[in-house]
Amino acid sequence: MTDALMNDPSTHGPHPADPLIALRPWEAPEVTSWGRLPMNAVDRRDGALVLDGDWRFQLLPTPEAPVSDRWSSAYVPGVWTMQDTDDLPQYTNIRMPYTEFPPQSPAAKNPTGVYERQVDVPAEWAGRRIVLQVGAAESVLLVHVDGRPVGISKDSHLAAGFDLSGVVRPGERATVRLTVVKWSDASHIEDQDQWWHGGITRSVLLYATDPLYLADVTVRARHDGDLRVDCLVRDASGALPEGWYVTGELDGHLLAQDIGFDRANEEDGRVSDFLGEVRLHTLVPQVRLWTAETPELYGLTVRLHRADGTIADTSRHRVGFRDVEIVGRDLLINGERVFIRGVNRHDFHPLTGRTVSYDDMRADLVLLKRFGFNAIRTAHYPNDPSLYDLADELGFYVVDEADIESHDHAHEIADDPRYLNAFVDRVSRMVLRDKNHPSVIIWSLGNESDYGANHDAAAGWVRRHDPTRPLQYEGAAKRGWADPGLASDIACPMYAPLEECVAHALSGVQTKPLIQCEYSHAMGNSNGTLADHWAAIEATPGLQGGFIWEFWDHGILQRVTDGRPAGRGGAGLYDNGVAAPGHRWAYGGDFGEPYHDGAFIADGIVFPDRTPKPVLYEHRELAAPVRLKCFRHEGLVLSNHQHFRGLEWLAAEWELSLADGGTLTAPAELPDLRPGETAVVPLPFELPRDGGEAWLTLRVRTAQDLPWAPRGTEVCAPQLRLRAAEPVEESAVAAQVEVDDDGLLVHPLLTVAPTLSLWRAPTDNDELGGMAARWRAWGLDTLVRKPVSVRRDGMSVTVDAEYAGTTGVVRHRQVFTPVEGGLRVDEEAELPDEWDDVARVGSVFETVAGLDLLEWFGQGPWESYPDRSAGAPVGHHSVPVDALFTPYLRPQESGGRHGVRRFTLSAPDATGLAVTLDEPRQVSVTRYRAEDLTAAAHHDELVPRPGCVVHLDAAHRGLGTASCGPDTFPSYLVPPGVHRWSWTLRAL
Ligand code: GAL
Numbered sequence: 004m005t006d007a008l009m010n011d012p013s014t015h016g017p018h019p020a021d022p023l024i025a026l027r028p029w030e031a032p033e034v035t036s037w038g039r040l041p042m043n044a045v046d047r048r049d050g051a052l053v054l055d056g057d058w059r060f061q062l063l064p065t066p067e068a069p070v071s072d073r074w075s076s077a078y079v080p081g082v083w084t085m086q087d088t089d090d091l092p093q094y095t096n097i098r099m100p101y102t103e104f105p106p107q108s109p110a111a112k113n114p115t116g117v118y119e120r121q122v123d124v125p126a127e128w129a130g131r132r133i134v135l136q137v138g139a140a141e142s143v144l145l146v147h148v149d150g151r152p153v154g155i156s157k158d159s160h161l162a163a164g165f166d167l168s169g170v171v172r173p174g175e176r177a178t179v180r181l182t183v184v185k186w187s188d189a190s191h192i193e194d195q196d197q198w199w200h201g202g203i204t205r206s207v208l209l210y211a212t213d214p215l216y217l218a219d220v221t222v223r224a225r226h227d228g229d230l231r232v233d234c235l236v237r238d239a240s241g242a243l244p245e246g247w248y249v250t251g252e253l254d255g256h257l258l259a260q261d262i263g264f265d266r267a268n269e270e271d272g273r274v275s276d277f278l279g280e281v282r283l284h285t286l287v288p289q290v291r292l293w294t295a296e297t298p299e300l301y302g303l304t305v306r307l308h309r310a311d312g313t314i315a316d317t318s319r320h321r322v323g324f325r326d327v328e329i330v331g332r333d334l335l336i337n338g339e340r341v342f343i344r345g346v347n348r349h350d351f352h353p354l355t356g357r358t359v360s361y362d363d364m365r366a367d368l369v370l371l372k373r374f375g376f377n378a379i380r381t382a383h384y385p386n387d388p389s390l391y392d393l394a395d396e397l398g399f400y401v402v403d404e405a406d407i408e409s410h411d412h413a414h415e416i417a418d419d420p421r422y423l424n425a426f427v428d429r430v431s432r433m434v435l436r437d438k439n440h441p442s443v444i445i446w447s448l449g450n451e452s453d454y455g456a457n458h459d460a461a462a463g464w465v466r467r468h469d470p471t472r473p474l475q476y477e478g479a480a481k482r483g484w485a486d487p488g489l490a491s492d493i494a495c496p497m498y499a500p501l502e503e504c505v506a507h508a509l510s511g512v513q514t515k516p517l518i519q520c521e522y523s524h525a526m527g528n529s530n531g532t533l534a535d536h537w538a539a540i541e542a543t544p545g546l547q548g549g550f551i552w553e554f555w556d557h558g559i560l561q562r563v564t565d566g567r568p569a570g571r572g573g574a575g576l577y578d579n580g581v582a583a584p585g586h587r588w589a590y591g592g593d594f595g596e597p598y599h600d601g602a603f604i605a606d607g608i609v610f611p612d613r614t615p616k617p618v619l620y621e622h623r624e625l626a627a628p629v630r631l632k633c634f635r636h637e638g639l640v641l642s643n644h645q646h647f648r649g650l651e652w653l654a655a656e657w658e659l660s661l662a663d664g665g666t667l668t669a670p671a672e673l674p675d676l677r678p679g680e681t682a683v684v685p686l687p688f689e690l691p692r693d694g695g696e697a698w699l700t701l702r703v704r705t706a707q708d709l710p711w712a713p714r715g716t717e718v719c720a721p722q723l724r725l726r727a728a729e730p731v732e733e734s735a736v737a738a739q740v741e742v743d744d745d746g747l748l749v750h751p752l753l754t755v756a757p758t759l760s761l762w763r764a765p766t767d768n769d770e771l772g773g774m775a776a777r778w779r780a781w782g783l784d785t786l787v788r789k790p791v792s793v794r795r796d797g798m799s800v801t802v803d804a805e806y807a808g809t810t811g812v813v814r815h816r817q818v819f820t821p822v823e824g825g826l827r828v829d830e831e832a833e834l835p836d837e838w839d840d841v842a843r844v845g846s847v848f849e850t851v852a853g854l855d856l857l858e859w860f861g862q863g864p865w866e867s868y869p870d871r872s873a874g875a876p877v878g879h880h881s882v883p884v885d886a887l888f889t890p891y892l893r894p895q896e897s898g899g900r901h902g903v904r905r906f907t908l909s910a911p912d913a914t915g916l917a918v919t920l921d922e923p924r925q926v927s928v929t930r931y932r933a934e935d936l937t938a939a940a941h942h943d944e945l946v947p948r949p950g951c952v953v954h955l956d957a958a959h960r961g962l963g964t965a966s967c968g969p970d971t972f973p974s975y976l977v978p979p980g981v982h983r984w985s986w987t988l989r990a991l
């Protein structure tokens with residue numbers, strides 16, 4: 004911050020007693036704006052003065068408090084809650100952070116940020132129309148220039164423009180003051196499940212136009228090549244000058260102009276040059292269509308000319324030709340029923356809270372592309388404008404959602420006429436801003452705000468203004484998925500049980516596409532049954548997909564020393580999902596908030612630094628564009644599972660993994676397949692007679708550099724089993740097995756002998772779904788082992804023990820038998836009938852230190868669980884022990900590997916141990932005991948143990964999604980009764 008900015012004397016003194024404050028707009032829901040320009044889709048970023056950077060700043064306790072002469076500074080765009088003020092972030096999900104009823108907010112404590120700076124208005128702007136645009140401010144923005152009131156705006160996620168032509172003088176310096184009131188009537192309809200912040204979150208611009216200017220441009224580009232561009236022309240004087248005209252050019256080709264009032268157009272839009280309305284038109288032959296798979300864009304330039312032909316204004320747009328329609332119960336893009344593989348996305352950043360850069364958004368979308376997503380719901384407000392440009396360019400279907408969520412007071416507000424304006428204002432301004440993006444295929448009226456007349460009013464506006472896109476609103480849809488009269492063209496439930504969705508699709512009464520607006524809640528170690536969902540969606544006409552909740556874990560980087568957000572200075576203080584020493588990812592409560600909803604804010608498919616969670620690999624495979632269907636005697640059946648393109652953008656390689664013979668590779672030739680087609684290709688390998696269990700994998704990669712992936716990026720790895728494992732008999736040998744007096748195995752490589760484990764550190768799903776409470780009530784976390792008998796029987800030792808919980812006892816038997824090079828452990832556990840759903844049944848032991856590499860044959864390489872293992876191919880995998888663990892923000896069961904057949908744990912000198920399992924089993928190797936993970940609230944509290952904690956599970960419960968939504972399916976539960984498992988342990 005420069006001294007000049009800080010010390011300009013003209014900015015001192017009390018806050019002007021002015022009409023903007025006197026109006027008290029923060030408690031007037033009827034006031035959505037004053038002095039604000041209409042929203043439009045003309046891009047003004049070119050040639051604008053960007054007023055980002057340090058502004059003079061002070062935080063007042065209330066909006067009416069006097070402005071003092073004590074200025075500090077704040078960075079714009081940014082939230083002050085992350086910039087060293089005493090007003091810190093607070094997280095609540097449903098409940099408002101205060102008890103006042105709408106439209107009231109706390110009178111005594113309503114942090115109000117006053118931002119001020121000087122702007123040198125360019126002298127060359129003389130005679131031009133000058134506009135100030137504030138990208139976004141939450142939740143009420145008051146604008147003063149040189150002490151004069153200029154305007155008011157609400158809606159924390161849309162820009163506000165103000166005409167300063169009569170206010171500032173070109174060639175002179177003006178003082179711009181932006182006052183941002185944190186709590187208001189508007190907060191009650193911005194009660195989204197995220198951190199509460201205050202500030203200016205998107206860029207502030209000052210730009211100039213000719214007095215004669217393009218007030219709006221509306222592009223409609225259809226899949227038959229028909230292009231219609233409606234332009235709205237205005238003049239600052241209020242009256243249009245004689246002789247103006249508009250020209251348009253699409254990639255160098257001129258568009259025709261429809262001028263004059265034309266009856267033929269009357270029905271279809273308003274065209275009248277008298278009123279400043281003009282339509283450009285063309286038909287593009289052999290048009291290249293826009294889809295999420297083929298994001299073909301054309302460049303459109305619209306020019307507004309004065310009578311003498313000189314150019315008064317220019318607007319550039321990227322145009323994608325595509326149609327969206329609902330036919331029957333199918334949502335069609337260019338006539339095709341596409342699957343919606345979506346995710347919900349907030350504008351989030353761990354250092355800036357809500358301000359996201361272009362590069363960050365690009366990185367978000369690139370990552371989503373790489374993991375097979377094709378759709379985004381902008382939960383729960385219009386996202387940063389660049390996101391839509393990127394979605395057009397990279398290829399995503401967008402459900403654009405208005406900034407309306409009144410969760411805590413949903414019922415009162417939905418029909419409250421004082422909020423009517425706000426609903427229509429927010430929905431209509433979103434549509435006016437985003438209407439030209441081919442990526443936007445559906446409008447959403449908002450989220451979790453009940454359903455009332457205010458919604459119908461907003462829906463009415465959209466349906467009339469933009470008949471080219473469907474509309475959805477979960478709150479309306481839930482009144483009846485098939486009800487045609489509601490403000491939702493899509494049946495868009497959240498977290499509906501899969502069987503209910505399937506039943507609806509099979510019921511014969513379905514009238515609308517069923518696309519869940521939220522499903523598969525990604526909190527912690529989650530997203531169980533995603534594969535089951537997709538199997539059902541792909542097999543059931545009427546089901547078309549959904550949007551996973553959600554993209555981000557909203558952990559804020561926090562300094563542990565002083566508990567403050569690290570802010571922009573925290574760049575680089577995290578790696579691979581983990582905060583640097585002295586830091587942690589803060590969630591609800593970590594800033595001392597009186598009310599909060601804890602770790603419920605950490606429910607994304609990526610960590611706060613965008614490191615992918617293992618579920619992404621699952622998703623990538625479920626979205627695979629190429630599938631290996633089956634192996635018939637004439638060869639392998641391969642299919643193109645895309646909607647619009649062939650396989651020419653992909654290259655592939657075959658991989659044959661033999662349990663006892665390593666991995667062989669061979670080049671693969673992908674057949675020329677149109678979408679939906681299949682081909683039979685010959686088996687690429689002669690299957691060796693030996694080698695045991697055999698798996699064939701097709702490693703599919705990008706064949707060329709793409710905007711979202713360099714050449715060679717893996718896209719999917721479909722797999723088929725070619726040969727099953729043969730059972731192996733291990734006969735006993737003459738040797739000693741040593742057990743202690745309690746029947747615990749004594750082994751030089753183990754520091755803790757194998758015992759029975761029924762407990763896992765509860766996942767968020769286990770906790771919030773109520774399972775963990777049940778397990779604790781049964782005493783599964785504190786089972787007490789009591790040896791019953793130790794018997795030697797030939798070479799074997801049989802140990803019977805009881806494990807007592809509070810409501811039952813498990814009988815457990817271990818039989819230790821010496822085998823060639825080691826010993827076999829045959830185990831049996833009998834669970835009481837009342838313990839009908841436990842986390843796991845298996846063995847746990849700990850190893851000596853130094854065994855830091857895990858190598859295994861089984862599913863991998865990433866974390867997988869019984870109900871989340873479709874993306875982990877069987878093969879030979881090798882991962883350092885420290886990298887096996889997934890650092891979920893709130894520590895919990897983590898790092899498991901499903902379908903493990905055998906593994907070694909070794910030191911660099913190749914010493915260590917080898918375990919072979921009787922069947923593919925769930926295995927985990929970590930530095931933490933389940934109790935360590937259970938006790939910690941944050942990752943930085945964990946102290947790694949020197950050795951490894953190893954779990955081998957006879958059965959392991961699925962993950963499900965019960966933190967918000969359905970639990971796992973019955974087939975993934977661990978039942979009571981008898982469980983048997985065997986394993987061998989050898990030294991390497
Ligand atoms: C939904 C809501 C989201 C989020 C999610 C739980 O009900 O729409 O905003 O709260 O649940 O994480």
Ligand code: MG
Pocket residue numbers: 096097194195196408410451
């Ligand atoms: Mg909510």
